[in-house]
Amino acid sequence: MRKKQKLPFDKLAIALMSTSILLNAQSDIKANTVTEDTPATEQTVETPQPTAVSEEAPSSKETKTPQTPSDAGETVADDANDLAPQAPAKTADTPATSKATIRDLNDPSQVKPLQEKAGKGAGTVVAVIDAGFDKNHEAWRLTDKAKARYQSKEDLEKAKKEHGITYGEWVNDKVAYYHDYSKDGKTAVDQEHGTHVSGILSGNAPSETKEPYRLEGAMPEAQLLLMRVEIVNGLADYARNYAQAIRDAVNLGAKVINMSFGNAALAYANLPDETKKAFDYAKSKGVSIVTSAGNDSSFGGKTRLPLADHPDYGVVGTPAAADSTLTVASYSPDKQLTETATVKTADQQDKEMPVLSTNRFEPNKAYDYAYANRGTKEDDFKDVKGKIALIERGDIDFKDKIAKAKKAGAVGVLIYDNQDKGFPIELPNVDQMPAAFISRKDGLLLKDNPQKTITFNATPKVLPTASGTKLSRFSSWGLTADGNIKPDIAAPGQDILSSVANNKYAKLSGTSMSAPLVAGIMGLLQKQYETQYPDMTPSERLDLAKKVLMSSATALYDEDEKAYFSPRQQGAGAVDAKKASAATMYVTDKDNTSSKVHLNNVSDKFEVTVTVHNKSDKPQELYYQATVQTDKVDGKHFALAPKALYETSWQKITIPANSSKQVTVPIDASRFSKDLLSQMKNGYFLEGFVRFKQDPKKEELMSIPYIGFRGDFSNLSALEKPIYDSKDGSSYYHEANSDAKDQLDGDGLQFYALKNNFTALTTESNPWTIIKAVKEGVENIEDIESSEITETIFAGTFAKQDDDSHYYIHRHANGKPYAAISPNGDGNRDYVQFQGTFLRNAKNLVAEVLDKEGNVVWTSEVTEQVVKNYNNDLASTLGSTRFEKTRWDGKDKDGKVVANGTYTYRVRYTPISSGAKEQHTDFDVIVDNTTPEVATSATFSTEDRRLTLASKPKTSQPVYRERIAYTYMDEDLPTTEYISPNEDGTFTLPEEAETMEGATVPLKMSDFTYVVEDMAGNITYTPVTKLLEGHSNKPEQDGSDQAPDKKPETKPEQDGSDQAPDKKPETKPEQDGSDQAPDKKPETKPEQDGSGQTPDKKPEAKPEQDGSGQTPDKKPETKPEKDSSGQTPGKTPQKGQPSRTLEKRFSKRALATKASTRDQLPTTNDKDTNRLHLLKLVMTTFFLGLVAHIFKTKRQKETKK
DSSP: OOOOOOOHHHHHHHHHHHHHHHHHHTSOOOOOOOOOOOOOOSSSSSSOOOOOOOOOOOTTOOOOSSOOOTTOOSSOOOOSSSSSOOOOOOOOOOOSSSBBBBHHOOOTTTHHHHHHHGGGTOOOEEEEEEEEEETTTTTTOOSSSGGGGOOSHHHHHHHHHHOOOOBBBBBBEOOOEEETTTTTTOOOOOOOHHHHHHHHHHHOOTTOOOOSSSOOOTTTTTTEEEEEEEEEEEEEEHHHHHHHHHHHHHHHHHHEEEOOOOOOOGGGSOOOOHHHHHHHHHHTTTTTEEEEOOOSTTTTTSSSSBBBBOOOOOOBBBTTOOSEEEEEEEOOOEEEEEEEEEEEETSSSSEEEEEEESSSOOTOOOEEEEOTSSOOSGGGTTTOOTTTTEEEEOOOOOOHHHHHHHHHHHHHEEEEETTTOOOOOOOSSTTOOOEEEEOOOHHHHHHHHOOOOEEOOOOOOOEEOOSSSOOOSSSOOOOOOOOOOOOOEEEEOEEEEETTTTTTEEBBHHHHHHHHHHHHHHHHHHHHHHHHHHTSSSHHHHHHHHHHHHHHOOOOTTTTTTTTHHHHHHOBBOOOOHHHHSSSSSEEESSSSSEEEEEEEEEEEEEEEEEEESSSSSSSEEEEEEEEEEEETTTTTEEEEEEEEEEEEOEEEETTTTEEEEEEEEEOOOOHHHHHHHOOOEEEEEEEEOOOOSSSSSSEEEEEEEEESSOOGGGGGOOOBBGOOOOSOOOOOOOOBBBBBOOOOTTTTSSSSSOOSSSEEEEEEEOHHHHHHHHTTTTTTTGOOOOOOOOEETTTTTEEEETTEEEEEEEOTTSSSEEOOOOOSSSOOOOEEEEEEEEEEEEEEOOOOOOOTEEEEOOOOOOEEOOOOOOOOOSSSSOOEGGGGBBSSSOOOTBHHHHOOEEEEEEEESSSTTOOEEEEEEEEEEEOOOOOOOOOOOOTTTTTEEEEEESSOSSSEEEEEEEEEEEEEOOOOOEEEOOOTTTTSEEEEOEEEOOOTSSSEEOOOEEEEEEEEEEEEOOEEEEHHHHHHTTTOOOOOOTTTOOOOOOOOOBBOOOTHHHHHHHHOOOOOOOOOSSSSSOOOOOOOOOTTSOOOOOOTTTOOOOOOTTTTTOOSSOOOOOOOOOOTOOOOSSSOOOOOOEEOOOOOOOOOHHHHOOGGGGGGTTTTTSSSOHHHHHHHHHHHHHHHHHHHHHHHHHHHSSSO
16 A cells, blocks of 8 residues: 555645635735736726736637737726726836927827817816826826916815815815715725826826926816726616716816726616716716727627627627717827837848837847747747847747746847737736837847847837737727617727826826827817807707717728728727817718717618718818628637628719708618628628718718618527537537537536536535535534535536546437436535526526426516626626526425426526517426435345345436445544445445545444435435345434435536446535535425324325335336436446545635635626625635645545555
C-alpha cells in the first residue's frame, strides 16, 4: 500500500478561508492587468459603478462562437454596472512651450467654428451626471467670471430656494453646484470618469498647465453642475436618483445634461415612471439630454459574434433608449493626437510613428531594441538585456510578455499589433516597466529595419491612425430592447485626452467620451439658435437642433466592406458642428417626428418617404439617392459589418424657400431575398441612408438613416431552444464535450457559472446520508457531518458508474430527456425549475403545469421583466437566468402532491416588442413517488466476501443505482463510499477502508447499507445486517418512526449512442443554499397501526409503507423502461469494487458554506445583485472546488483493497 501524504483538513479549512479573504480584498482593487484578447485602454465607464474587472481571454473550448478582434478602447468590463478605467497613462510633466489647445491641433468634429458663433458657452450652465468627480481640478476655470450665469454662491442659493432644493454645494466660479444623489455617505471611489467626461464637455485648463497642450472642452466658458449618482440600492432606486438630478439640473438652468452611463439591454419601458417624467420635463423645458450608447458591442459581447438566426442582437440600454435623449456611438477618426517615436529607416529617412504608452520612456533618448517574437519562450528574450524588447501581439497575455521581458533584463517593451487596421491598446502596468503599443505596420518596419534604435519624442503630434475612420468595436449596437432606432449619432470616442483626478490628464476610450462632445455641440447650437430663432420656444429650438445635428452628420463609410456602417451602429453618422451651424436645411421622416426613418417590417419591395425642410429665403436645388444594404454573414454568425446591396440613381428635387417637400424613394431588394434568407432564415434588416448633395460630384450635404426588417421582427423567438433539443449538444454559450455531447454537469464545486448557460430544467440531487441525517433530527445543514453534499443538477441527467463527477442526459426512446421527479420532501429530485438563455427581452414570464388532459394544475407567480442574456461575463451578466418563481415541487394549486404520471411543464413569455404575441416552451416531466421494493434477505460468503440478494429490486421507474454503501471515520469526517454490483449481481464487500493518510479502518458488517434509487429519485435503503438476518428491507428509522430515508442521487451517465446510464456513486459538488432544499424534512407519513402495518393507500395519495418499508398492495413487477438503444438505465454489468464519492474534506463550518455559485445569480436578470459580490463568490467557490478535485483525483488513483 502506497503511503499517502497527510493533509490536515483543519489547516486546509484555514487556508481556504484565507484564500477567500485575499480574493475578496483583491477584487476591491482596480485591476491592473490586461489579457491578450480583451485589451483595455484607459477605458470609459458606462456606469457609475467603478469596479474594475480584468477580463480573461476565453479559450476555444469555452467559446462556441467565433471570436472577433478586440479593439483598443474597449472597456475592460462589458456591463453598465462594472466598468472602470485602468490607472491613467499620464502625459509629460515638462512645461509646455506652446499653449495651443488640443482642438487647435485636431478637430475632427469641427467644433471651433461653432464656438466662435456661440461664444464658447459663456453665460450657460451645463450638467454632468456621473459616478464621481475631482471637484478641484485645475481645468475648472472661467476666463471671464463676469459672463457667468451664477455670479456668486448667493445667486445659486437663491435659485435653489426658488425650486425647493435644500442640498448641494457651491465649489467655485466654475463648479457652481455639486451634490451626491446616491445618499450613501461615501466618497466617490471613481473620480476619474466624471472628471474626464466633464473636461470634454467644459474643461478650460489654464495656460500654466504643465501639459504640452491646453485642454479646452466644447463649452469651456460654461458653468458646471456636477451631480454624483451611483448604484447603491438597486437599479430602480438608481434610476429615481438620476431622475431627481435631471429635474434639479433643469430647475437650476442647465441647457444640456450629459449622462455617460447606462445599463445594457434594459428597455425604456421598464424604467420607473418618475424617470420617464424627468425625461419629459427636460424636453418640455428645452433641455437637451445626451447619453452614451454603451460599450457592450452586441449580443455575445466583444468576444462572440451574434448568430445569424437571431437578428435582434442590439444591446443599447437605458437611459440611452429614451427617445427624447440624443444617444451617441463611438468612432475613431483618421487622425489622432498621439505620443510619437522616431526611427531612422534603411534609406536614412526619419519615420515617425504613433505610440500609446504605459509608463512612458525617457523622451529624446535613443534606445536599442531587439526582436523577441511573441515572447512565449525563454529563448525569445536572449538578446533583450539592456534593450527594448519588440514583441508581436498574440498567444499570451500582455502582462506575461512584459514580465518575461523585464526578467530577461529588458529596459522596456514595444508590442505591435497582429491585426491590420487595429485600434491602439493600452498595455497593463507591470512593475512600472515602460511599455508602448504600436501598429502592425510600424512593428514590421521595426522588425526588418537594419538600424535597431528608436527615440521617443517629448511632444505629442497629430498622426494618421492605423485603423482609419472606423466605428469602435465596443460601441453598442441597436435596436433597443423596445425595438426603436438607436444610437442617433456618432462622435470620436477612441483615445480621447481629457482631465482626470489630481490635476492630471489621460486618454480614455468609450462612448462615455463621445457623448460629452455632442452634448457641448448641442449646447452651443441651442445658444446660436437663441439669437437666430428668437421666436421659437426653448423646446422648439431643442427639437430643431437635434434634427439639424443628425441631418448634417456625415454617414461613415467602411472602406474594407465598401458599404456604409449600419445605422444601427452609427446612427445618422459622424457629428459635424460646422455643417450643423451653417445648415439652412434638414431632413426628417414624413411626419416630421425625427431625423431617422423606422419602417418596421417590410417586404422585398417598399418605399422610403422623407421630408426635406428649407429654412432659407430662397429655393434650394438638391440631388438625392438611397443606399440599400444589410448585415454581412460569416458562416452561422453576423460579421458585425455591412453588406452593400445596391444604390438608387441620383434624382433632382427643388425645395421652395421657407418650405418643405416630401421625397419618396422606391426600394426593390427582391433579387437578393433568396440568398439572404438562406443566410438569415428568420429575417434580415434592409437599411441604409437617403443622401442629399448640391451636386452628385460634391460632398454629402445631409442624409437620413432608414431601417426596415424583412420578416416579422416583433415575433422573433425570445428564448433559445432547450439544450435537450440540440443536435450537437451545444448552445450559444455552451460548448459541448466533443467526446460526449450529452454531458451536462451539475453546478457542484467547479467553476460552472460561465459554462452551464443554456435553456433547461434544473433540479436537486440529495445524498441519502444527508436525507437520513435530516430525518434523524439535524435541522441545520452545517451540523450534518458527511462527505457528500447536495447539488443542483439538470433534470434528465444522470451520472455514469465510472465517473461520478459528470452528468449526462438520459433519453426516452423518442429522444426526449428522462426528466422525472419524486416530490416527497426529501430534497432528492423533488422539483424542477426553469433556466433560460433569452435572446430578447421579454415580459410576463410564467410557468404552468398541465396534466395529460391539458388541464392546468399549477401556475407560478409572474416574472414581469426578463432581460436578454446578452453576454456571458461575471462583470455584466451570465448567459442564462434561473427563475426562482418557476420552481414546481410536484404539487397542484391547492398544495397537494399530484398523482403519478407525465405532465407538461410549460413556460410562457412575450417579447416586449410592440405587437408581439405570447410564446411558450414545453418540457415533459414524470412525477412518480413510488418507493422501490427491495429484497428482504441476503446471503454472504465469507470465502470471497460476496453478498447475494434474494431478489432484484422492483421499481415503478427504471433503476438508476443499486449499490452497497459503507461509512467510516476518516479523521473527524464520516466518509461514505459505494460498491457497485458484480456482473452476476452480487456485491464484493471490502474488509477495511483506507483513509487519506493511508491508514486502514476495519469494517464491520453493520457499516454496510444496501441502497436502491430509481430515476425519479425515490430511494430505499436497508442495513445489510438486517438482510442477513432475513429481515425485511425496512430502513433504519429514527425515534419518530418515520419512513425510509432517500439516498444520495447519482445520475446515470449516457453515451452518445443513447445507451442507458451506468450506475455509479454520486459525487456531489458544493451547494450554495440559495436555491437548494437540503434541509427539507420529509412529508408526514401515513399513520401506522400497532403492528407496524400501514392502512391501504387512498387514491392518488403518496405510497404508504408498512412496517418493513414495503408498499401495500404491491403491483406486479414493472420492467424498467429501455431507451432507444434497448438498454436499461443502471444495468450495465459492473465490477464489485468500491468507488469513492468526491471527498469533501472540510470542517463543519466549511461544509455549511458550500455554494453552488450558479444559484447565487440573479433569478430574473436582476442587476440589483451586487456583481462584485458575485465575482468574489464564484472565485472563492472555484478554489474550494479545485482543492476538492485534487483530493478526488488523488483518491481515485490510490490502490483499493
